[in-house]
Amino acid sequence: MHAEAATADLVIVGAGIVGLGAAYAGIRRGLRVVVIDRTDRPVGASIRNFGHLCIGAQGGSAREFADVSREIWLRLAKDAGFWLRESGTLVAAQSDDEIEILQSAAADGDVRMLDADELLQNAPLRRDAIVGGALITPDLQTNPREAISALVAHLGSLGVEFRFRTAVTAVSAKRVETTRGAIDAGVVIVATNHDVDQLLPELAERAGLVRCALDMMRVSVSVPRSLAAPLLTGWSLVRYGRFDAYAATARLRERLHGDHPELAALDLNQMYTQLPDGSLIIGDSHTKAGQPDPFQPEAAFDAFLSEMRGLFDIDRIDVLERWQGIYAAASKPFLIDEPEPGLYVIAATTGIGMTCGLGLAEHTLQNAFTRAPQLAQGGNP
Ligand SMILES: Cc1cc2nc3c(=O)[nH]c(=O)nc-3n(C[C@H](O)[C@H](O)[C@H](O)COP(=O)(O)OP(=O)(O)OC[C@H]3O[C@@H](n4cnc5c(N)ncnc54)[C@H](O)[C@@H]3O)c2cc1C
Incomplete structure (x- = not known):
């Protein structure tokens, strides 16, 4: 029964x-x-x-x-008592075409342009790596x-x-x-x-649902200042829906893919978030398949670390964790x-x-x- x-x-x-x-x-x-x-x-x-x-x-x-x-x-x-900050999101622009996209977005709202000095006050970056940036104002971090x-x-x-x-x-x-x-x-x-x-x-x-597998890592760093908000780069501007509308975005995608075929092959979104304990989550790469391989190529982690060294004013990076995440993907x-x-x-x-x-x-x-x-x-x- x-x-x-x-x-x-x-x-x-x-x-x-x-x-x-x-x-x-x-x-x-x-x-x-x-x-x-x-x-x-x-x-x-x-x-x-x-x-x-x-x-x-x-x-x-x-x-x-x-x-x-x-x-x-x-x-x-508030009710459940976990950490969440109304930080907005910083975008580090490393070239004039990235600035052009950010200016178009700023004209549409929710984005404030930052000059290089303002960006440096909020992110421990190398002065010679950036030309300016922006703050996407409504964003949160947890x-x-x-x-x-x-x-x-x-x-x-x-x-x-x-x-x-x-x-x-x-x-x-x-x-x-x-x-x-x-x-x-x-x-x-x-x-x-x-x-x-x-x-x-x-x-x-x-x-048309498939899996998208991402490589991720968490690192401990010694940097002169903390990151006041999540940090995106040009690789993020060619990924997120809102920026698709701008003519400069297609040009940026073409340039990034032409100049860095090895990073394009990883489908890189170079971005960073810093946790309250000071460690940084860095990533990420993307591989789409019905069932992606569970084996994480070291080339992706090498790329994350070398891109980070090129952008951040950093003495030392210690890798704390690596992991794979998977999400559903469709058109x-x-x-x-x-x-x-x-x-x-x-x-x-x-x-x-x-x-x-x-x-x-x-x-x-x-x-x-x-x-x-x-x-x-x-x-x-
Ligand atoms: C590496 C990575 C980075 C990302 N970064 C961001 C980001 O910064 N910002 C952002 O907005 N999004 C980000 N995303 C996307 C975001 O994390 C996902 O879209 C979101 O977490 C999906 O939530 P979910 O509840 O659908 O899935 P999940 O969190 O995967 O939960 C699904 C749950 O279903 C359970 N389950 C499945 N099948 C069964 C079953 N048959 N019976 C019982 N339980 C079952 C699983 O055990 C699992 O707990 C990222 C994703 C990844 C992988």
């Missing part, structure tokens, strides 16, 4: 930032929320990133989700490892039930099958990042699907889930519970 299935108004698969965002949106609506994750704490992309909430570099729907996320991040940092574990604790204290070390093996609108029994649900949200293809392979194939920036009424599948598919994930989750809950609430048991949408 089978035990009776548990019930919940909202069942979320995945305890990364997207799943946690959905849990927060659900508990705020008075729902009974269960979050299931196969690992014994979140160890996916949401703890492996820069902690860079890169709001002002987004365009279109990404910017809309990012703006909603910003408000939620600020509230959660420490992802601390933030995600604080969010789990905070949501638990608000009444969210977490079931860790429990793999979900099948989902439908009304029921979630797990390795520890089934749960009947009013609404189900799948927030499993790239592993959507394990639960819903056909949906993932239709969305559209977000996967938002509802394969059956009440079953939602959501993911950031361009590597901006820390920036946009809370807003994406809030948007999904709003849609799910204002349209047709289907509560398994006495929810209060």
Whole structure:
């Protein structure tokens, strides 16, 4: 005889930032929320990133989700008690074409130009490496490892039930099958990042979803001043959606790829965030495939370190950690699907889930519970 299935108004698969965002949106609506994750704490992309909430570099729907996320991040940092700073983001320009892009962005808003001296006051860079820079004003920075574990604790204290070390093996609108029994649900949200293809392979194939693997490292440095905000470079300007609109961006991409084919082959985004303990997260490279190799080429780490030495006024770099992170990638920036009424599948598919994930989750809950609430048991949408 089978035990009776548990019930919940909202069942979320995945305890990364997207799943946690959905849990927060659900508990705020008075729902009974269960979050299931196969690992014994979140160890996916949401703890492996820069902690860079890169709001002002987004365009279109990404910017809309990012703006909603910003408000939620600020509230959660206060309520859950984790480190988050309203630092903005610094951009170090190393050439005139980078300055041209930043000036176009500054004319559009949320970006303030900095001369070389102002940039140097906020970042320990080599004077001869830069021509100027900018500050992207709305951006935030957090420490992802601390933030995600604080969010789990905070949501638990608000009444969210977490079931860790429990793999979900099948989902439908009304029921979630797990390795520890089934749960009947009013609404189900799948927030499993790239592993959507394990639960819903056909949906993932239709969305063209692949994995993007990134090499990352954390280093300890001896520098004359700390970094007042996350730091981007020209490689970031050719990556983030907002800058695509400017003619100079295509020219910069062509020049960077022509001058540095070895860095282009790594699909480098040269960027840095400094944590409160003084260590710096540096990266990153990108490799897209259905299943990327787990083997991390040393060439990527050599490139990170040599580019850092070229840009920073630095005596010594000690490598503390190296790791690989993976996120879902597709041609559209977000996967938002509802394969059956009440079953939602959501993911950031361009590597901006820390920036946009809370807003994406809030948007999904709003849609799910204002349209047709289907509560398994006495929810209060
Ligand atoms: C190296 C790196 C750097 C990045 N830097 C940034 C950045 O600075 N700023 C930014 O905005 N974004 C950044 N990103 C992107 C961002 O981290 C991701 O978009 C975001 O964390 C994805 O969140 P998620 O909740 O979808 O996925 P995850 O955090 O990966 O969580 C998914 C969870 O689902 C669980 N799961 C999967 N399948 C099952 C199953 N069948 N049953 C139960 N549980 C399951 C997993 O165990 C996992 O805990 C970066 C990503 C990487 C990898």
